[in-house]
Amino acid sequence: MEKTKVVVVGGGVSGLTSALLLARTGKYDINLISKYLPGDYDIEYTSPWAGANWMSFATKEDKRQQEFDRITYEYLVELAKDMPSTGIWSKKVIQYVRQEDLEKESGLLGGLAEARPWFADLTPNFEPIARENLPKGYVQGITYDSFCINTQVYLPWLQSQLFVLGVDVRYKTINHIREAFDAHKSGQRAAIVVNCTGLMASKLPGVMDSKVYPGRGQTVLVRNHAPAMYNVSGTSDGDDEITYIMSRVGGGTILGGCYQQGNWNGTPDPNMAQRIIQRCLEICPELEQDGKLDVIRHNVGLRPSRVGGPRVEREKSPDGWLVHNYGAGGAGYQSSYGMATSVVNLVEQALLE
Numbered sequence: 001m002e003k004t005k006v007v008v009v010g011g012g013v014s015g016l017t018s019a020l021l022l023a024r025t026g027k028y029d030i031n032l033i034s035k036y037l038p039g040d041y042d043i044e045y046t047s048p049w050a051g052a053n054w055m056s057f058a059t060k061e062d063k064r065q066q067e068f069d070r071i072t073y074e075y076l077v078e079l080a081k082d083m084p085s086t087g088i089w090s091k092k093v094i095q096y097v098r099q100e101d102l103e104k105e106s107g108l109l110g111g112l113a114e115a116r117p118w119f120a121d122l123t124p125n126f127e128p129i130a131r132e133n134l135p136k137g138y139v140q141g142i143t144y145d146s147f148c149i150n151t152q153v154y155l156p157w158l159q160s161q162l163f164v165l166g167v168d169v170r171y172k173t174i175n176h177i178r179e180a181f182d183a184h185k186s187g188q189r190a191a192i193v194v195n196c197t198g199l200m201a202s203k204l205p206g207v208m209d210s211k212v213y214p215g216r217g218q219t220v221l222v223r224n225h226a227p228a229m230y231n232v233s234g235t236s237d238g239d240d241e242i243t244y245i246m247s248r249v250g251g252g253t254i255l256g257g258c259y260q261q262g263n264w265n266g267t268p269d270p271n272m273a274q275r276i277i278q279r280c281l282e283i284c285p286e287l288e289q290d291g292k293l294d295v296i297r298h299n300v301g302l303r304p305s306r307v308g309g310p311r312v313e314r315e316k317s318p319d320g321w322l323v324h325n326y327g328a329g330g331a332g333y334q335s336s337y338g339m340a341t342s343v344v345n346l347v348e349q350a351l352l353e
């Protein structure tokens with residue numbers, strides 16, 4: 001029987017993971033098209049710039065986001081255990097909370113201020129940090145086992161899995177979402193288009209989602225190693241600055257960062273870089289091996305944030321079924337398998353109608 005033709009638009013973590021889970025069903029003839037693909041670096045392409053780790057921001061009430069993150073955590077357990085070629089490894093997370101952030105419970109810091117967040121039973125070795133073991137200035141802390149994803153390794157790995165499963169991957173820029181229906185290499189019309197265009201969903205004709213906006217993030221990639229991954233609830237350098245450390249398998253550590261809503265500026269700010277380095281050294285002095293930090297690169301990426309959370313839903317357009325998967329904000333990796341699982345279900349439902 002001829003397989004149903006599907007075109008996935010987007011070569012970031014959302015598009016690659018959606019294509020992978022669709023391909024694993026064996027039911028579809030899939031093409032993935034994208035303006036940028038793994039190996040490229042551009043301000044319109046968020047995925048290469050991420051840390052990236054699993055550190056859920058889902059609040060206790062947000063069951064949908066929890067489910068996305070839970071499903072992904074379970075995949076990451078397997079990927080880190082059985083497949084070192086993915087660039088994913090298990091790492092301890094240490095999160096500290098300041099007194100003034102205790103009441104904050106939404107957005108980037110959601111869940112942090114809770115002594116027992118929703119994922120306490122999911123993540124092994126979860127435990128509160130005793131007050132006497134907290135650094136000065138912090139009133140609460142938790143630690144648990146999580147994962148760090150080396151995006152330089154993981155994105156090409158995802159792409160290679162698509163090749164193994166016979167997915168056609170190629171560069172193509174579309175100027176309207178309807179063009180994707182005619183982009184299948186067979187020359188026949190696709191029955192389904194999966195839209196994983198990230199931040200550009202805000203500008204792509206036929207989608208033009210006005211709820212999507214950039215959450216600018218600046219980081220410093222250093223050669224130094226940190227013993228764990230760290231995160232702090234807030235900073236005294238302004239509400240849009242944050243502090244985190246993510247140590248990658250294969251070397252290199254990401255120091256962050258900031259979350260600047262609505263800011264499209266792709267140029268690193270040297271003053272902010274200094275503040276990031278200083279804050280990270282305060283919470284992890286062990287970073288400074290041989291008395292210095294060895295900077296590889298200053299990075300800026302734009303998180304594809306969306307008012308009301310990610311859009312993972314199907315839409316009957318005049319051209320055919322669209323399944324959307326974009327707007328993951330700062331959680332595109334840690335929710336990737338959960339969101340892609342929903343994509344598979346939505347595609348199946350659409351084809352039944």
Ligand SMILES: Cc1cc2nc3c(=O)[nH]c(=O)nc-3n(C[C@H](O)[C@H](O)[C@H](O)COP(=O)(O)OP(=O)(O)OC[C@H]3O[C@@H](n4cnc5c(N)ncnc54)[C@H](O)[C@@H]3O)c2cc1C
Pocket residue numbers: 009010011012013014015033034035036037044045046047048049050051052053054055172173174175196197198199200201204216217218219256257300301302303304325326327328329330331332333334335
């Ligand atoms: C500094 C920083 C740190 C982060 N840390 C983490 C973290 O620790 N954990 C985590 O889970 N997430 C993290 N994120 C968030 C994560 O990176 C994003 O949520 C994720 O990369 C979004 O992936 P995406 O595939 O939706 O979008 P993108 O990676 O932007 O991919 C979109 C794709 O669509 C293509 N496209 C767009 N328009 C068109 C068009 N017209 N025609 C053809 N192709 C098109 C693009 O070329 C691109 O390939 C971080 C982000 C930043 C910036």
